[in-house]
Amino acid sequence: AQKITQTQPGMFVQEKEAVTLDCTYDTSDQSYGLFWYKQPSSGEMIFLIYQGSYDEQNATEGRYSLNFQKARKSANLVISASQLGDSAMYFCAMRGVRGSNYKLTFGKGTLLTVNP
Amino acid sequence: GAGVSQTPSNKVTEKGKYVELRCDPISGHTALYWYRQSLGQGPEFLIYFQGTGAADDSGLPNDRFFAVRPEGSVSTLKIQRTERGDSAVYLCASSILAGETQYFGPGTRLLVL
Numbered sequence: 001a002q003k004i005t006q007t008q009p010g011m012f013v014q015e016k017e018a019v020t021l022d023c024t025y026d027t028s029d030q031s032y033g034l035f036w037y038k039q040p041s042s043g044e045m046i047f048l049i050y051q052g053s054y055d056e057q058n059a060t061e062g063r064y065s066l067n068f069q070k071a072r073k074s075a076n077l078v079i080s081a082s083q084l085g086d087s088a089m090y091f092c093a094m095r096g097v098r099g100s101n102y103k104l105t106f107g108k109g110t111l112l113t114v115n116p
Numbered sequence: 117g118a119g120v121s122q123t124p125s126n127k128v129t130e131k132g133k134y135v136e137l138r139c140d141p142i143s144g145h146t147a148l149y150w151y152r153q154s155l156g157q158g159p160e161f162l163i164y165f166q167g168t169g170a171a172d173d174s175g176l177p178n179d180r181f182f183a184v185r186p187e188g189s190v191s192t193l194k195i196q197r198t199e200r201g202d203s204a205v206y207l208c209a210s211s212i213l214a215g216e217t218q219y220f221g222p223g224t225r226l227l228v229l
Contacts, residue, residue, distance in 0.1 A: 004158075035217070043205060045159070045220035091158050095215070102214050103149065103172060106158030 002027045002094050006107035013082045014115050020067070021077040021110045023092030029053075031097045034075040035104065036066065039089040048090075051075060082114045118142070120221035122208050128227045129198055137193040137224045141210030148191050149218055150183055151207040159207050165191060166214050198228045 003026040013019040025034065036048040051059045051066045059066040067076040079086055089111050093104040121140045129135050141148050147166055151159035161175040165185045173183075180198075185191040195202055205225050209218040 037220070042222065043225075044222045045207060045209070047217055047219060050217055093158070097215060102147070103161035103164055103175065104151075104159070104209075104218060105161070108156070108158050 002029070002032070002096065002105040004092050004094055004105055004107035006092055006110050008110045009108075010111045010113070012113050012115060013079075015084060016081055018078060018080045019082055019112065021079070021090050021092075021112065023075045023077065023107060025073050025075060025092075025094050027073075027094060027096070029096050033095045033097065034066070034068070035093040035095065036064070036075075036077045037091045037093060037106075038086075039091060039109070041088070045091070049077070079112075084114050084116060087112060087114045120208055120210055120219055122206075122221040122224050124224060125222065126225045126227075128229065130229050131198060131200060133198050133228075135195050135198055135226065137195075137206050137226070139191045139193070139208030139210075139221060141189065141191070141208070142212075142219060145210035145212050145219075146188070147211045147214040147216070147218075148185060149209040149211075150191070150193050151209065153205045153207055153223070155204075162193070162206075164214075171214070195226075198226075200228050202226060203228045 005024045034051045038046045049061045065078045089109045091109045093106045150162040153159040163173040167188045180196045183193045205223040207223045209220045211218045
């Protein structure tokens with residue numbers, strides 16, 4: 001079974017500052033994928049970034065980067081230069097790489113508030 | 117291009133009624149997923165289709181829930197004899213191939229009175 005833990009129910013950050021959202025995971029699979037999604041108040045889940053378990057480099061997508069520490073089973077999201085539009089719920093998710101494991105397992109999320 | 121669409125966006129029904137929720141995936145995406153998100157929680161997996169067939173329905177909570185994808189594109193999630201505990205946001209996602217990145221629709225907010 002796969003499990004995602006997000007220990008920060010809420011985070012605050014000043015506009016233009018960087019913020020790190022924590023995610024730890026548990027799995028018995030050797031190969032897996034890790035995702036971060038953003039969910040604004042409108043409700044749609046927006047894909048942000050992906051990290052494969054065998055990727056040697058940390059993933060980056062614009063202002064988003066994933067701090068992947070495999071030995072610690074952590075996959076923290078770093079948002080640089082926060083903007084007011086970054087205020088939303090953020091979910092970490094994991095996916096296996098074999099047939100029935102293609103489903104995503106999500107954490108409970110972190111509510112990020114960006115202050116002007 | 118067009119993303120995943122879901123209809124209706126909101127549905128209010130009475131306990132015991134039947135509801136159908138529709139998902140139209142991104143064109144060309146072969147895999148389609150349904151998730152349910154209760155208030156204050158992350159989405160939970162319900163069922164996954166590869167083409168027309170349900171490849172994994174292990175997340176369906178009981179036999180009141182059923183989903184189809186008859187032509188390998190649009191999918192319908194069907195809930196019989198709705199209960200108040202079924203109230204949630206039902207999210208649909210699709211991916212170009214199974215195992216690739218999933219892209220979500222805006223969800224259907226179901227309220228069972």
